[in-house]
Amino acid sequence: MLVEETHLKGCFVITPKVFEDERGFFFESFNTQSFESKTGVKVNFVQDNISKSSKGVLRGLHFQKDAFAQAKLVQVIKGKVLDVCVDLRKESSTFGHYFSILLDDLNKQQLYVPRGFAHGFLVLEDDTIFSYKCDNYYNKAAESGILYNDEKLNIDWGLMQDAFVISEKDKCLSTFEDFLNE
Numbered sequence: 001m002l003v004e005e006t007h008l009k010g011c012f013v014i015t016p017k018v019f020e021d022e023r024g025f026f027f028e029s030f031n032t033q034s035f036e037s038k039t040g041v042k043v044n045f046v047q048d049n050i051s052k053s054s055k056g057v058l059r060g061l062h063f064q065k066d067a068f069a070q071a072k073l074v075q076v077i078k079g080k081v082l083d084v085c086v087d088l089r090k091e092s093s094t095f096g097h098y099f100s101i102l103l104d105d106l107n108k109q110q111l112y113v114p115r116g117f118a119h120g121f122l123v124l125e126d127d128t129i130f131s132y133k134c135d136n137y138y139n140k141a142a143e144s145g146i147l148y149n150d151e152k153l154n155i156d157w158g159l160m161q162d163a164f165v166i167s168e169k170d171k172c173l174s175t176f177e178d179f180l181n182e
């Protein structure tokens with residue numbers, strides 16, 4: 001597997017080694033030993049999530065607060081997304097900066113999003129299945145987030161601006177300014 005650190009420290013793009021033959025393909029979607037040796041990050045994932053979305057759905061930007069913060073290893077099982085993570089670590093030199101990447105079932109790439117980040121994705125193909133591992137349990141009371149189109153974050157979501165499908169909850173998320181003043 002190839003591991004490349006992004007410009008956001010601790011956030012990695014992982015390209016697994018895929019074994020293809022006349023039957024199809026095989027790859028290790030996670031291996032603790034390989035992950036830790038290549039990233040230098042010790043992680044203990046405790047929860048796996050899967051969501052299915054239609055084209056145009058935008059989920060995020062989400063994070064869990066404080067002790068309930070989650071690191072995530074995200075990937076697309078079927079379809080394609082523009083995946084985005086935002087550095088919300090106030091001591092970080094890239095605080096407020098984001099990284100985006102196209103994840104799909106062809107490149108089979110994964111993104112490791114450390115604790116202290118907001119995460120979201122825009123779905124670019126119908127019936128996209130998104131799967132991710134979390135290193136902390138879901139805690140509804142600790143859920144928080146930032147508006148996907150926050151002016152200060154200025155995330156480039158591409159050309160589909162008017163066709164997004166967004167939950168009422170996500171439409172009411174905080175601005176980055178509000179997050180700063182919390």
Ligand SMILES: Cc1cn([C@H]2C[C@H](O)[C@@H](COP(=O)(O)OP(=O)(O)O[C@H]3O[C@H](C)C(=O)[C@H](O)[C@H]3O)O2)c(=O)[nH]c1=O
Nearest residue numbers: 049051059060062063072119120121137138139167169
């Ligand atoms: C996240 C989560 C949700 N739920 C329940 C709560 C709701 O009744 C239902 C749908 O939740 P929500 O609308 O928050 O799902 P997403 O919008 O896909 O949220 C996720 O989307 C972005 C991209 C993320 O990175 C987060 O992991 C996560 O917040 O599942 C659970 O039971 N467990 C969970 O871990």
